Amino acid sequence: xxxxxxxxxxxxxxxxxxxxxxxxxxxxxxxxxxxxxxxxxxxxxxxxxxxxxxxxxxxxxxxxxxxxxxxxxxxxxxxxxxxxxxxxxxxxxxxxxxxxxxxxxxxxxxxxxxxxxxxxxxxxxxxxxxxxxxxxxxxxxxxxxxxxxxxxxxxxxxxxxxxxxxxxxxxxxxxxxxxxxxxxxxxxx
Numbered sequence: 687x688x689x690x691x692x693x694x695x696x697x698x699x700x701x702x703x704x705x706x707x708x709x710x711x712x713x714x715x716x717x718x719x720x721x722x723x724x725x726x727x728x729x730x731x732x733x734x735x736x737x738x739x740x741x742x743x744x745x746x747x748x749x750x751x752x753x754x755x756x757x758x759x760x761x762x763x764x765x766x767x768x769x770x771x772x773x774x775x776x777x778x779x780x781x782x783x784x785x786x787x788x789x790x791x792x793x794x795x796x797x798x799x800x801x802x803x804x805x806x807x808x809x810x811x812x813x814x815x816x817x818x819x820x821x822x823x824x825x826x827x828x829x830x831x832x833x834x835x836x837x838x839x840x841x842x843x844x845x846x847x848x849x850x851x852x853x854x855x856x857x858x859x860x861x862x863x864x865x866x867x868x869x870x871x872x873x874x875x
Contacts, residue, residue, distance in 0.1 A: 715784035715786070715799075715874070717799070718784075720875070728781060728783065728875045729809060729811045730810070732777055732778065732780075732783065732810075732811040732829075732875065733810050733831060733843070735777045735780050736811075736829050737843060737860075739753060739757075739845065740859065741859075743857035743858075744856050747766065749766040749768060749769060749846065751857075753858075754769050756776075757769055757772045757773050758772050760772065760775065760776045760779055760787070761775050761787050763789055767789055768789065768853075768854060769789065769846045770791060770827050770828065770844060770845050770846040770847065771788055771789050771791040771794055771827045772788070772789040773828075773844070773845030773846070774813050774827050774828065774829055775787045775788055775789075775794070777829065778811075778875075783874050783875055785874050791815055791825060791826060791827040792823055792824045794827050795813070795815050795870045795872045799872040799873055800872050800873075801871050801872070801873050803868070807833055808830045808840070808868070809830065809833070809875075811830065811874075811875050812829070812830045812871050812872065812873050812874075812875075813827055813829055813871065813872045813873075813874065814829070814830055814842065814868040814869075814871050815827050815868070815870045816868070816869060817870075818853065825853055826844075826853035828842045828844035828863075829842060829843045829844070830868075830871070837865075838864055838865055839862050839863060839864060839865065840862075840863055840868070841861070841862060842860070842861045842863050843858075843859075843860055843861075844858070844859055844861055845858045
């Protein structure tokens with residue numbers, strides 16, 4: 687009973703806007719300089735990990751399935767909760783890439799890891815955040831699969847979304863998004 691109450695408490699903190707109790711301090715994730723070959727290999731491996739979930743849907747209820755439970759557990763949550771940021775953290779962790787390990791989307795965008803979109807083009811496995819005015823914060827996160835130099839759209843891999851614009855959807859999707867919806871982009875690889 688005590689464990690169930692603690693889990694419910696942790697989930698409620700995440701949903702109302704308090705950083706995940708299980709988030710790793712960003713200071714433990716310094717930027718690492720990698721050769722172009724190593725970086726590309728890590729990006730490809732991470733994208734393949736994220737793609738392994740694409741098409742899977744919630745099937746045990748709202749924000750719940752066998753796969754979602756594994757993803758949430760990877761950030762220390764044992765009950766149904768929003769899982770977009772946990773999906774991002776899970777994919778990085780599965781590939782040995784240091785990250786905040788959190789279900790709280792704003793935690794994925796510390797200044798030390800954000801890129802300036804006017805100076806750099808996002809790369810595969812970079813993390814993007816969508817800002818919601820009604821919540822006054824980033825409230826959805828996903829991963830860049832492809833960011834063409836030209837055009838208004840990019841291809842993303844996302845959890846807890848749908849074919850529309852929901853931040854609380856029904857599964858894992860590859861989506862085509864307007865570049866202007868990416869409020870911030872962070873780089874962990």
